[in-house]
Amino acid sequence: MKSPLFWGMVYLFMAFSFVFFAIQQKGRTGEWDLFTIALVAIAAYDFMIALRYFRMKPKTEDK
Template identity: 80%
Template structure:
């Protein structure tokens, strides 16, 4: 199994990617449509998971 730091970076990269795609979608349509909101919700979830992995890392290192 990979370290929590690795997975935290992966989820952080995914969150940044989804935010980028949401910004591109909003620029293309000119408004906040359902797809843009779904992309931002996925990005928020990925960011939450990344933060959890980053806070889990010190706990794993203690053991």
Template identity: 40%
Template sequence: MRQSPLFSGIIYIILGALFTVFAIQDLQQNGEWGFFTYLLVLLATFDIGSGIRMILLHFKIKEIKKEQKK
């Protein structure tokens, strides 16, 4: 059974939020922007962007399937 893009998109967004929380905690502990903080923000950006794209893909596939049934 294949995973739906909606499920994958939600997982990506959750991971992006988690990386954002880790970046905020790292920034609060160190008091400055270090390499690790930038890395976490970069990962969060990629994950949230991928999550949004996967969710949009889910709705596009759903729309195409709906048009094919007509």
């Protein structure tokens, strides 16, 4: 099993990717449509998971 730091970095990369795609979609359409809002929501969820993994890291190093 990979470390929590690894999974935190994976989810952080995915979150930044979804933010990038949301910015690109907003630039193409010129407005906030349902797809853009969904991309931002997925990015927020990925940021939350990444932060949870980063907070888990110090607990696993103590063991």
